[in-house]
Amino acid sequence: MASTRENQKEKAEKFRALHSPGRILILPNAWDVPSARVFEDSGFPAVATSSAGLMVSLGYADGESIPKDLFLSAVGRIAGALSVPLSVDAVAGFGDTDHEIESTIKSIVEAGGIGINIEDYNHYSGTLLPVEKAAQKIKFIRKLGEKLDIPIVINGRTDAMSHGTGSADEKLKEAISRATAYRDAGSDCVYPMGLTEAASIEIFVKELDFPTNVMVRRGLPHIRELERLGVARVSFGPAASYATMGLLKRASREVIDEGTYDSLTNGAITFDELNKLASPRNQQ
């Protein structure tokens, strides 16, 4: 286990070093073993989980309704199949007390994760957590990483732009103010969910002056433009899950309505390629 811990420390440090404005980190979010392995094989230097993608694949809506053990076993399978660092979307930490948060984060690290997303949305009440409480979670996780001797890379996410109040401008201000608190609480990166427009991204990044994560959505600026705006990291979020389910819908319509299989066979991988995705790349 000592070597595993050393290996995890190295991965955490490697992952943290990938967050530098000016050289954007493109971070794909996977939900199972083969999606994660395709991303590693494609050359991404790290992989993350998508909470929605992973949970729905197991039959639970995004949030904290999935049994934690089921969530953690999926994280463990994905981490075990990768040789690059894995960051795990821990939603709001599966709990409110220090004890619950500690249990969640320790389990994620034990499952092989070296980075986490932690958000300020309370899935039980359907409202934003008070900013002090959300910042406190981040401080606590930072200390926990020191205790575990794993320099966990913390992505402090605020849902103010979707769940805040007031006009779009007021929500952006709230996101900036919350992200500032999460930055000061010890995050390595901040993540204003829903920030997609170049003008708002520019304001946000200038105000924060800190590694910022944006998510792929239709209309998100080009990677080079994000880089110019100073964005440190762009993640897929659940986009790849949305895309694959869209493909299944099209393929279904094609075979039912047209009687052909082009959507299933064009650009598809082979049986041997699929099987190779089942095991770690470095064991092949």
Added chain:
Amino acid sequence: MASTRENQKEKAEKFRALHSPGRILILPNAWDVPSARVFEDSGFPAVATSSAGLMVSLGYADGESIPKDLFLSAVGRIAGALSVPLSVDAVAGFGDTDHEIESTIKSIVEAGGIGINIEDYNHYSGTLLPVEKAAQKIKFIRKLGEKLDIPIVINGRTDAMSHGTGSADEKLKEAISRATAYRDAGSDCVYPMGLTEAASIEIFVKELDFPTNVMVRRGLPHIRELERLGVARVSFGPAASYATMGLLKRASREVIDEGTYDSLTNGAITFDELNKLASPRNQQ
């Protein structure tokens, strides 16, 4: 549980009735909850699992190396999310003895499956099972279904065309002779893996004069042509897994090489649509 058993009997009978030459059953193979739910929503009257798709999604190559409990829990999640009948690829039954086969099939039925695929390939030795032994498995499962009072729909698969010996013609003859034995042992449908050419399909179906399953592959004749040839059922096999992994490869290349996200956003479903795929359709 009585109502569940009645419900399963009805599903098995409904699924069996879908096997009638002249009106082809298009059977999509899923590997997790949302892939299965997209297929049900698309209007397919039944769904099957893909052994390769399901196993690789959990980090195991196709075959019988996956822990049986992990396999069964995935089957249970998929069955629980569907209201249409679910047929389960049981590979070679996860064992050789009657006791092992009984345990596997009972567990699949308890997990919610009402149909099974059983193949004549020995995953441990890498060779075809003796035909008598494979037919005996089918007879045993037929009797087991009666004992369980669930009229399990058995798809007897032969791998003679890929793992048999001799010329293509000899392999086709071997597939016909094996499938005849599986038909006579009590299968509801026979499945000559690798049968894709119209001429061979025609010979096979005429010889068997029995519901026959073919699998989607590049070059498989059009659905209407399969119907004309008397094919009773066409299944996706792992084709949808191959296609979705191909999409992830293209999307990865696009974002890395081009800096754009079209493969991720074009034709994609939404967050709300993804979340709805997490739970049974009849509970929404």
